Amino acid sequence: MSTLTSPVESSAARRAPHGPTKVFKGHTGRVCCVAYFPDGQHIASTSSDKTVIIWDVERGGQDGHPLQHDCSLEWIAISPDGRRIVSGLQAGGPVIWDALTRKVVHEIKGGGVWRLAYSPDGRWIATAPRVDERVIRLWDADTGRPGREPLKCDGRILCLAFSPDGSRIAAGMVDGVFQVIEISTGKSVVGPIKGHTRTVTSVVYSPDGRLLVTASQDKSIRVWDSKSGMEVGKPMLGHSDDVWCISITADGRRIASGGSDDTVRVWDLETRLQVGHSFDAGGWVFSVAFSPDDRHIISGNSLDDVALWDTESLSVSVFSLLRYSF
Template sequence: MLSAGVILPNTDHDNFSTLYEPEKLRPLARLVERGRPGLAIQLMTQFATPALRSPIQLNISVGSVVWLPDGMRVVAGCEDGNIRILDVASGATLHELVGHTKLVNQFAVSPSGKLLASCSDDLSIRFWDAETGHAIGAPMVGHDDDVWSVAFSPDGRHIVSGSSDDTLRIWSTETCTTVLGPLRGHTSSVFSVAYSPDGSRIVSGSGDDTVRVWDARTGDQILTLRGHTLLVHSVAYSPDGLRIVSGSDDRTVRIWDATTGQAVGISLEGHFDWVISVAYSSDGTRIVSGSDDHTIRIWDAATSASIATIRGHTEYVGTVGSVAFSPDGKRLASASEDGTVRIWDATDDWRRWDI
């Protein structure tokens, strides 16, 4: 049986039972459906797990996870400063990238999928070959404090970084030097950065409770998005570039108009603790969030409705520090302080009894 993990559509309670692989429950669900139509889906929802495999045990706090474009591998950043490229099917470590001397806060994959960029509490940014795991070039330094976030431009020519020195920097991936910045405006740590899909803008989230939008060419600040009441941990653009999503210590997820900076709809509420990570699905229809409450939530990006809550990361030490949709949007990867990377079914197939 897979380790317990539960997905509870539109529920806010913490009570859940031992869960089972969907295929083992389906014969019983079919029998139940014959006697009481409509009950099978309830049975599957309550007792089936969306976990697609047992947790990938790394036995050290995992702060960040991203998918590689082939959808067969994920990259995990760990507390020991090392980065591990993992085979999703087997859970095996394919490469261990050694170089950072402190916690790896985040990394990004280039549009080509060939290059990784990582950032760390050791104040540096590093490039790596995604196929071999070999370091490329020397560490990039310039920030005066922990580097929290990095993101590639859509053309792969630049990366942007955000730091506890309250600034952003834009770097050349060819020369490994700062080409713009430091960009100043935030009054506290910059925890998250992302490029717009067309590469013209950059969004940042900060400990000053704001989300800010910058001109990627000039470095000028364009918008300040206010609404969160505590620090903003994570920001992301929608695939069409029309929306920005943010997650905050105020326990909410917010959606913004990327052009005007105005809030869109109501805040997405349901988490019971800090929201650490947010991301859009590749088709832009769903948002995923990971929280200090140990859960993952999936939201409807158009209606702001809660679609599902995934539980499974260990209580007390199970902060979900990073969540990401697979390239095809059918799976989720999550990373946690409980020392695991977990892979989940992001579709409704896990609770279908008729397949």
């Protein structure tokens, strides 16, 4: 990628004892979403300052110039091959960028995007609109054109996720409901299920597709059977305020979460218990993502920062369970 332009601040000078390993500074507004590129060496972040910034993880700082937009950004997704970036505008449709040239490939007209996601095969981009249309729109990632009729949902959508095989989309809604839509038929195959008492803010599939994990403003993280919609085990409780975001490890054994209590936490998906200490983010955490090798977590927060956390600092013995004990 391009030449570096901005420095990275060491956590030692900033927060302790459970502060980040690195803090990437460059945004001038709250960081809404963060995402890893498949190579694990670069990350991208969106902000209310109307930019997407790409960062070099190892060397620190910005990689090239920010991608400029006309309005604030809510969400970002990176294609599975790392060649495209799609950003969602608060007052427009998704914008598809070439990750190497940093040029716009397609700019799709629309009334604002809450959330978006790339399908696992890179063929589709799914978006949840800001307006109360109660639909998921599918766009052809190569042409930027509508891929099929919108998928109808039973509520206003705040978050969504493709199943690992790309055949289904799970949607979380503002009334605490989630449901799963079969893409080929457009029909709801799970739900709507009222699992939370407040807005569902984030949803992820386990890598094997067997489980769905949801987070909510009701301070809980819950696990569901993705086929039946039945809740599996007890919820993960510990956040003292809204949970805004979750991410899952590549092996499906840990969950990272962030919320309005200014913390990033890691959970054992089998025991539902928190692993080690909480990370002090110093501000509301809107987005988290595990690195491809599961060794780090990145987060975006209300302090305009992108932070990188070392999961091995939780405990060498506990983290070893992640890789060797099961």
